[in-house]
Amino acid sequence: MKTLIKGGFIIDPKSGKNGLFDIIIDKGKIVEVGNDLEFTTGDIVDVTGKYIIPGLVDAHCHLREPGFEYKEDIETGTQSAAVGGFTSIACMPNTNPVIDNESVVKNIINRAKQDGFVNVYPIGAITKGQAGEELSEIGELKFAGAVAVSDDGKPVKKASIMKKALQYASMFDITVISHCEDLDIAEDGYMNEGYQSTVMGLKGIPSAAEEVMVARDLILAEYTNAPIHIAHVSTELSVDLIRNAKKRGVKVTCETCPHYFVLTEDACEGFNTLAKVNPPLRTAKDVNAIIEGLRDGTIDIIATDHAPHHIDEKNVEFAAAANGMVGFETALPLAITYLYKAGVLTLEQIVEKMCINPSKILGLNKGSLEVGKAADITIIDVDEDVIVDTAKFKSKSKNSPFNGYKLKGAIYYTIVNGKFIVREKVLL
């Protein structure tokens, strides 16, 4: 059955469409985009007053399956993604077993076909078991369906291994995503080293722990002339280093996450474990630099780093609490509220950073509403107030520091391969 989406305002920077257009979907694909399209039979959806954007693409999330299904699994994770407006997500390999071989990649792809609500793309590990010692079979990972390689959660400690990973992966045209953290500098810190860590007596992680590693990896990427993507950038100097590397022609792209442009270390006050994340929340100066990096294009992607954890892993001493926060269900409203409404980015730029760029970096054929493309579509009302209620999250885990936040931006429809997953804000 064909579906006609009528009356919406399309923002599709890739095709250059920016205005009132109707869309016809058939057999999972976009078959027509134009004015005053008519239908005699079929499903007609009136989205007057709403924006139609390409389905969001997340370059960085944790679905926890296999191995940690008590935190999240492919079914709940993809439901959470869908209600957040995401139609394609790339999941990190720190599962158990680690996604470091063909069979785990295929297993995840199959599980996602069975139970998934959105498109799932596994990211393979750079090194076997994410142990940082030997390269995984990166070629085989790529041909099995991995869209990037990363040891996310752990840095690749040895510079020699990182250099070889960059050289080797570029041969297969697959991007290395680096979690930049110098563990020698970070030691056993729990939050940003700064005023708040001093006040609460919590061991701090110096911003230098991230920056030293960003610098190292940029130098290695320049030396090997290989592409590198820097995950979850959180500090001013990291942004500066990347900006400078881009000027030098280094093939670097990078991402940040909503919590790094919204929150500071102050969110940890009162030993709030929901604000414990790695890299840690930084200072206002860093938040401003991240926002500037988004504005001037240094930061290519807004990713979620959706990191579900069980309540028992958060309802403990700050030092003992797990790092990370869920992100699918707040990412777009946070971007709309703190970037679009604040005048930092246009909606086109948000679409670039949440659809087009992640799709490009991961080599996906997504991020556009052109005719012939898979019908991955998100329809939003950017003016509607939403109050974050973590109890209503579709994710198995509720570890978000944004509970109770009043934001702008309601996700009305999420369409994946032509199928309505979310309709009138309800998960089907």
Added chain:
Amino acid sequence: MILKSKDLLGLKDMAAEEIEHILETAKTMKYILTTNNKKTPHLQGKSIVTLFYENSTRTRLSFELASKYMSSSSANVSASSSSVSKGETLIDTAKTIDMMGTDVIILRHPMSGAPHLIAKNVEASVINAGDGMNEHPTQALLDMFTIYEKRGSLKGLKAAIIGDILHSRVARSNIWGMTKLGAEVSVAGPSTLMPVGIEKTGVKVFSTIQEALIDADIVMGLRIQLERQKRGLFPTAREYSKFFGLDSKRLKFAKKDALVLHPGPVNRGLELSTHVVDGDQSCINEQVTNGVAVRMAVLYLLTRRNSSENIN
């Protein structure tokens, strides 16, 4: 005056009047300590449990005697002998103690914020007996009580805290408490043991002990833990002592009648010379007595939040 919170988690969020009220109450308690019959009925019918996840002799004994002098039923739980070794969470352990009719749980824990976590989950009052690098409020209260006794007030006094500020919960609690009571606090220590942004708490930061000591009314040494040296935070105990050790000669930079405090146990010859520890200006032994008095005051004030009796 009734304390606002059911718990004593730290001095950071405590009002100056509340701190002063505790110090006033401690005066009465100290009097009781000096009498021939050290027994009062103030905690009769109250149940006090110490839950210690770190080794401690003086703090634990001080709390234990304070509760016994006031006729409470008291019991001790050590992490090594409890279900902690069976993997029970802190909240579950605390709730178990709470459900046995406990009125006050006194917690020492190596992780900052642990008392705050259990305070939210139990009915009993929680007293922080030291949490990680965060706070050790009863230590700071006894330090301030010692000063209060000798000087009548902390207003306008200059206090110098010397040593490992980074890892010291004693320093943090004293910084909050002393500045609230109107003292001017300076800190000095190796730059590797100075926490980032400490000046924003209102203290003056010096990199030599001499500068911090100039005109000080109070000089507080902090215990240097020797394992910090192994982690590269200072080169040798010898060099530490050379630059930051408090000896009689350096003490002369402070006021003539400056009080010397130390939370103990002292590394003689490292942070304080033996002459200073045993010298006329040292209040170290009195601090121990005052510790019991202050803890009696705190226990009394927290347990009377639900009743109307008052000894002041």
